[in-house]
Amino acid sequence: MLRIMCFLLAILASGITSADVSAVYGFASRSEEQRYQNLIAELRCPKCQNQNIADSNSPISKDMRNAVYQMMQEGASNDEIVESLVGRFGEFVKYKPDLDSRTFVLWATPAIAVLGGLLVVAGVVVRSRRAGTAAPALSADEQARIEKMLAEKNRNGKA
């Protein structure tokens, strides 16, 4: 009897804790929850630098998730939420930095790489074309000489 009681108590207790965890963040709709998930996935933890705040267990990430949730409940837009965190922790917390003079090279690098690759390809193509057309045609005289040489070679081969 005691054992059963203990068992029931344990189940009850576990029910309480798990309900507690899911009750931390309640969302009005599925899309709101998705918006929250997207936001915390694109914000970077300033302490554990290669994690977003969704993945990080650090206390500061927890505080940041709380702040995101609170601001969402107060009806803030995504931009407002991100800007408010950037205002505290700096541009660093954005995994997608704004396009400005400092980040221009960063954003332009893929385009520069593609452009560079295209230039190399274009260079190779142009050069091979030029080589193709520039090969001097044989004059009638040379043609006759070649045929004579080939004929001679054939004869030698047979002999």
Next chain:
Amino acid sequence: MKRFLLFLPLLVAIIVGAFLFAGIGKDPTKLDSALVGKPVPVFSLKSLKQPEATLDESLFQGEVTLLNVWGTWCPACRDEHADLMWLAQERKVPIIGLNYKDNRDDALVWLDRLGDPYRTVIYDPKGTLGFDLGVYGAPETFVIDASGVVRYRHVGVVNVEVWEQILLPVITKARGNG
């Protein structure tokens, strides 16, 4: 033209090398504060040492101060404590403490045992002011000028070297302009 192309890899290596060389020695875990040049955030919190007193941002008006973020749970804060004592006693630097995510009893015992370098300590058990200041790990030390504007934020332990090479120049400049 062909000659030039032969030097292209060298050119690329020099550019990339210069770029990477500039990054050597930078500690990526130390971020510039987003608050530099901005006033200390608005807050209203209790004092650690006088629980009935309420403190706000006007605390930072009037002279250049250091704002040191600490907690008894933070081992590095223990390391820098002796240096803070030295700053307060030998160098007469006004230091305001921000007791961050801590509890009052532990914090008071700490100050009692190790000495109290702080002119005033703001008690921030929930870390609200810390969050507004962009604190992401104690200890952090802010230089705040006479009009309450954040001039600099140092992440990590303050010691004699940090004081002489980093904080003192910033403070001297803040005093000059304020």
